[in-house]
Amino acid sequence: MKNIYSIRLLIIAFLSAFAMSVCYSCSDDDGEGIKVYEYREQIGKKIKVLTDLQAESQFGLREGMYPETSKVILENAIAKLKDFLQTMKEGGVAEMQIPDETARLLKESDEKIAEFKATIRTEDLLVPAELQVNGKNGGYIDFGVHPEYSTFGEAGKQAFTVEFWVKLKDVEGFFYLISTFTDDERNDHERKGWCVNSYNYGGNNMRMTYGMGFNDLMEPAFGFTTVNEWVHLAVVTDETGVDGETSGGRPIMTKMYLNGELKLSTTSHQDASKPYAANSNNVPMVAFTGMSATGSRIEDKGANGSMKHLHIWNGAKTQDEIRQLMEYPEKVTGTESDLVCGWSFAKMALDDQDIKDLTGKYTARLVGDYSWIELE
Template identity: 90%
Template sequence: MKNRYSIRLLVIAFLSVFAMGICYSCSDDDGEGVKVYEYREQIGRKIKVLTDLQAESQFGLREGMYPETSRTILEDAIAKLKDFLQTIKEAGVAEAQIPEETARLLKESDEKIAEFKATVRTEDLLVPAELEVSGKNGGYIDFGAHPEYSTFGEVGKQAFTVEFWVKLKDVEGFFYLISTFTDDDTNNHERKGWCVNSYNYGGNNMRMTYGMGFNDLMEPAFGFSTVNEWVHLAVVTDETGVDGEMNGGRPVMTKMYMNGELKLSTTSHQDASKPYASNDSNVPMVAFGGMSATGNRISDKGANGSMKHLHIWRAAKTQDEIRRVMEHPENVTGEEDDLVCGWTFAKMALDDQEIKDLTGKYTAKLIGDYKWIELE
């Protein structure tokens, strides 16, 4: 009886050892042993650290953000770790090599994290660029609604200058370059504000449109067909006479310049009872498009092109003054007494929805189809 019990114990012990051996062997073959599992966990935790860092980081041009190109530093590190996990799963690496290879990849990932963090911007980055707007595809610049953009003193004696650089893709059709103008078809076509526009029906023309009186217009124009090159345009308005000039006993209300050269000089097309009408509606000034009296974009008045160094002055500038600003727009600081507003659009904006003007008083935002073209 005693011998039979001893034999039974020996058999149980033997089977237990045998079973452990099988389990151990299977564990090695399947790669699911405790050590392999632990290495997989270490790699998984590191992947989470990398992905969390990428998700929590901000990319852009402002101080504290990271350059867009820095994304690849983390993405490459994540990809290597995932590839190694797949290699382990497919038994593409000897189990004996897993600890060493894991340690190497984790160390390399920590180095990539340090490399990524070292690229954080320590100051805002201003990148020279050209702003291109596709107004015919819904893009435009919204400068906000401010009466200062179209009101320049006493009614009948207003004086102002609008000047800017522009490069148009084409001059087909009728389109607005920059506008505060509205035509209210619900109120007997009440017309307010001003608009620099291109009108090529019956000939290519660069035109200034004014709302006059209640629903009348004045639209002086000169021949214009320049495309795909920068030109400087300036429209000078003074209802008491630009440069003090008179013609036929009437004040010269408008002078238009291209590249500093006088292209047009004219008196008002209306009598004195119909002066220029400022726009006091809550409608934004826009570029490369127009707005209705209700503040909706006019879909068929969009222009395609680029603009830079836009300035609106509450004074009628002389030709010499226009040439100086044209040749050295960088000299406009925003502190000039007669400067209403100004935007350079010569460097990539830090925030396309909040582009401060030179005076710091106004903000523009980019809408729809546009792009910044980085300059070398």
């Protein structure tokens, strides 16, 4: 009887141990082994590490940022881990293979993290590029509100030079290239400031418009039809006489140059009692569009094209100086005593909303429809 009792105890103990073993291998929720659950948890944590790293990293051209192309390093690592998780859930991996495969993928992920971090920029990246602005679709450059762009000394004796490179996609209609001019179709505000614009009704013309009081303008112009080709434009203004010249007893107020060649030389079209009126309104200087006196963009004055090496000088440049600026625009450093402001727009901006000028005093921002075309 004792032997039978002992055998019964052994059987009970064996069955109890077997039952505990079966329960130990069961998941608390889905029937999978607890080790499988732990591996799934490890992979989930690694996915979060990768995802957080991407979300917390900055991408751009500045020092301390990552190239946009580096995102794919983390994205591929995340995708691999997610694919393996899905395969595990669907039973596509033998349980005995899960530990080694998990270890391999986690190791690869750590290597990808190191690879990603190694791509961080150690200096600002300046990429040669062309800025294309579609002003007819709402794009423009906003240079901010600064009286220095429009005021150049004593009224009636102001002198300044505006020069830049431009490439237009077309010359149709009436459009502004660069402007401090305040226009208002209601004619209930004075029109002030200056504007380089194109007006092709009755012939294609490149014009300089000066505000000279309520509805009074001076608008010298020369013939212009060039498209899809870079040209250098320069407008030199001196109310006391450009290069000291006069005509009919009146000072030559304006000279306009195309690719360094003089295209126009003229006195003021207005009475001497109506000098150039600087823009005192609270509106920005803009390119490829125009602004009303109340600061609203004039939608039908947009231009499509590119601009580079824009400089505004506090004084009247000679033709030789214009040619030097045209041939060697990169020599303008921003330290010149008579340089009001300047932007190269020859390299991709590090921040399209904060493009510092050469002097470091002013900031431009890009608005609406525009694009940077990287140059080889």
